[in-house]
Amino acid sequence: xxxxxxxxxxxxxxxxxxxxxxxxxxxxxxxxxxxxxxxxxxxxxxxxxxxxxxxxxxxxxxxxxxxxxxxxxxxxxxxxxxxxxxxxxxxxxxxxxxxxxx
Amino acid sequence: xxxxxxxxxxxxxxxxxxxxxxxxxxxxxxxxxxxxxxxxxxxxxxxxxxxxxxxxxxxxxxxxxxxxxxxxxxxxxxxxxxxxxxxxxxxxxxxxxxxxxxxxxxxxxxxxxxxxxxxxxxxxxxxxxxxxxxxxxxxxxxxxxxxxxxxxxxxxxxxxxxxxxxxxxxxxxxxxxxxxxxxxxxxxxxxxxxxxxxxxxxxxxxxxxxxxxxxxxxxxxxxxxxxxxxxxxxxxxxxxxxxxxxxxxxxxxxxxxxxxxxxxxxxxxxxxxxxxxxxxxxxxxxxxxxxxxxxxxxxxxxxxxxxxxxxxxxxxxxxxxxxxxxxxxxxxxxxxxxxxxxxxxxxxxxxxxxxxxxxxxxxxxxxxxxxxxxxxxxxxxxxxxxxxxxxxxxxxxxxxxxxxxxxxxxxxxxxxxxxxxxxxxxxxxxxxxxxxxxxxxxxxxxxxxxxxxxxxxxxxxxxxxxxxxxxxxxxxxx
Numbered sequence: 001x002x003x004x005x006x007x008x009x010x011x012x013x014x015x016x017x018x019x020x021x022x023x024x025x026x027x028x029x030x031x032x033x034x035x036x037x038x039x040x041x042x043x044x045x046x047x048x049x050x051x052x053x054x055x056x057x058x059x060x061x062x063x064x065x066x067x068x069x070x071x072x073x074x075x076x077x078x079x080x081x082x083x084x085x086x087x088x089x090x091x092x093x094x095x096x097x098x099x100x101x102x
Numbered sequence: 103x104x105x106x107x108x109x110x111x112x113x114x115x116x117x118x119x120x121x122x123x124x125x126x127x128x129x130x131x132x133x134x135x136x137x138x139x140x141x142x143x144x145x146x147x148x149x150x151x152x153x154x155x156x157x158x159x160x161x162x163x164x165x166x167x168x169x170x171x172x173x174x175x176x177x178x179x180x181x182x183x184x185x186x187x188x189x190x191x192x193x194x195x196x197x198x199x200x201x202x203x204x205x206x207x208x209x210x211x212x213x214x215x216x217x218x219x220x221x222x223x224x225x226x227x228x229x230x231x232x233x234x235x236x237x238x239x240x241x242x243x244x245x246x247x248x249x250x251x252x253x254x255x256x257x258x259x260x261x262x263x264x265x266x267x268x269x270x271x272x273x274x275x276x277x278x279x280x281x282x283x284x285x286x287x288x289x290x291x292x293x294x295x296x297x298x299x300x301x302x303x304x305x306x307x308x309x310x311x312x313x314x315x316x317x318x319x320x321x322x323x324x325x326x327x328x329x330x331x332x333x334x335x336x337x338x339x340x341x342x343x344x345x346x347x348x349x350x351x352x353x354x355x356x357x358x359x360x361x362x363x364x365x366x367x368x369x370x371x372x373x374x375x376x377x378x379x380x381x382x383x384x385x386x387x388x389x390x391x392x393x394x395x396x397x398x399x400x401x402x403x404x405x406x407x408x409x410x411x412x413x414x415x416x417x418x419x420x421x422x423x424x425x426x427x428x429x430x431x432x433x434x435x436x437x438x439x440x441x442x443x444x445x446x447x448x449x450x451x452x453x454x455x456x457x458x459x460x461x462x463x464x465x466x467x468x469x470x471x472x473x474x475x476x477x478x479x480x481x482x483x484x485x486x487x488x489x490x491x492x493x494x495x496x497x498x499x500x501x502x503x504x505x506x507x508x509x510x511x512x513x514x515x516x517x518x519x520x521x522x523x524x525x526x527x528x529x530x531x532x533x534x535x536x537x538x539x540x541x542x543x544x545x546x547x548x549x550x551x552x553x554x555x556x557x558x559x560x561x562x563x564x565x566x567x568x569x570x571x572x573x574x575x576x577x578x579x580x
Contacts, residue, residue: 018267022267028260038268045278060277063224066228067228074236074239077240077259078260081243081256085252088249
């Protein structure tokens with residue numbers, strides 16, 4: 001029997017993997033992928049809470065839909081910026097982004 | 103029945119943004135300067151609308167309430183956007199491309215701030231936050247000819263997306279514990295229950311996410327880089343608008359949703375405030391670039407504003423509202439001077455400001471009085487602001503006296519680095535080949551306006567304080 005706890009644990013795990021990827025990776029696109037994982041962890045959480053705690057309402061599912069939508073917009077802008085940098089330097093490694101000091 | 107009529111400010115702002123976008127595509131390239139004037143006029147009209155209808159109040163949906171608090175912040179964002187637009191006239195014209203999109207994005211960022219400051223519900227709040235953030239990612243990277251701008255854009259995007267993911271995880275945990283996304287509803291449901299682990303974790307994540315937006319130490323790492331790389335008018339708008347909007351939302355979340363959990367978030371906010379005040383002010387001292395210096399100064403200003411939340415009282419909220427408005431004028435003044443200088447000399451280094459007072463007395467005076475206001479020197483408007491903030495903390499509890507004293511001490515430190523700019527401007531000698539600065543008429547008028555307001559509100563702050571405290575009161579009404 002799969003309970004709410006399973007979903008929450010899965011989501012927590014996914015969130016940690018995403019966070020690790022976002023903080024540990026050096027490539028801008030890999031970091032964006034890590035952030036996507038974190039957002040998906042949030043979506044699992046929201047949908048699971050909705051299904052198990054308030055099956056009659058859809059607030060959590062609507063929230064998840066909005067997150068998917070906004071994440072797509074964010075990635076679109078992110079990839080455009082990455083391409084802009086790549087054209088100039090043929091590189092997407094963030095360690096080389098040192099024209100401004102971090 | 104949903105009362106969409108109450109959304110008139112948001113609808114009018116969105117209409118202005120869309121109109122500018124269409125206008126930018128329709129008019130021929132040579133006549134695009136008109137778009138800048140149109141934006142300024144539109145924002146001014148919206149500001150007048152906000153002022154005329156400041157009595158408007160009502161509930162659109164359970165989580166979206168128009169009250170004086172939201173209207174106060176809307177006027178603040180519109181003022182900041184208006185000054186940023188005036189600041190952009192020459193700057194964007196010299197960039198030479200896509201003026202329509204630039205001003206449209208500026209207006210959409212304002213719309214995002216408005217939604218963020220008004221909404222009392224997590225989904226709407228998130229949408230407002232992202233509308234603001236995504237438009238800023240684009241605006242920060244807007245100077246395609248400058249690799250620094252592109253780099254600042256990508257850094258802001260990566261860290262911004264990371265912070266909003268963390269914020270969302272916090273939201274999901276709060277939704278899971280309380281079963282609602284409406285803040286007042288959340289407040290009711292957790293007053294009956296006790297603090298459990300998931301809720302605490304959610305609250306920490308939410309505070310961390312917002313700390314990023316208000317550039318509180320240790321989530322400030324992006325600020326100096328992004329502020330330096332972004333186009334200067336955008337830096338100005340980012341530093342005042344985005345920060346004020348995040349404060350508006352954070353106050354709503356903490357005081358509507360988690361009012362009776364104050365024992366949980368108060369220590370966190372206190373630590374953030376102390377770290378921001380100390381680190382922001384100390385790290386600003388060795389800075390050589392005006393925009394980086396103002397970035398660290400803005401980190402420190404965020405720390406002062408957090409003091410108002412620590413006081414957890416009407417006095418503290420009113421002080422934040424008042425200080426946020428003053429901060430708009432003071433910081434915008436400083437950045438306007440920096441923009442005027444950059445338009446002429448293509449430099450942001452403090453050493454290049456040498457002798458500016460002789461080349462452009464007005465620009466130097468605006469810089470002088472703006473930084474003096476940021477430092478809180480009377481008779482400028484920053485002084486009563488800091489007075490309210492520090493006294494609100496002491497009024498809460500005398501055991502918080504050390505916090506107010508620390509703020510006072512750190513303000514004294516800030517005078518030192520602000521004076522470095524002033525020293526360069528007034529005692530240095532300009533390079534011999536440099537003539538007087540060319541400043542556009544619109545910018546001169548805006549600078550005089552900022553100066554006038556800084557002095558007027560420093561000597562006679564009562565009108566704005568009354569307005570700010572009345573706005574703060576509406577937040578605590580049921």
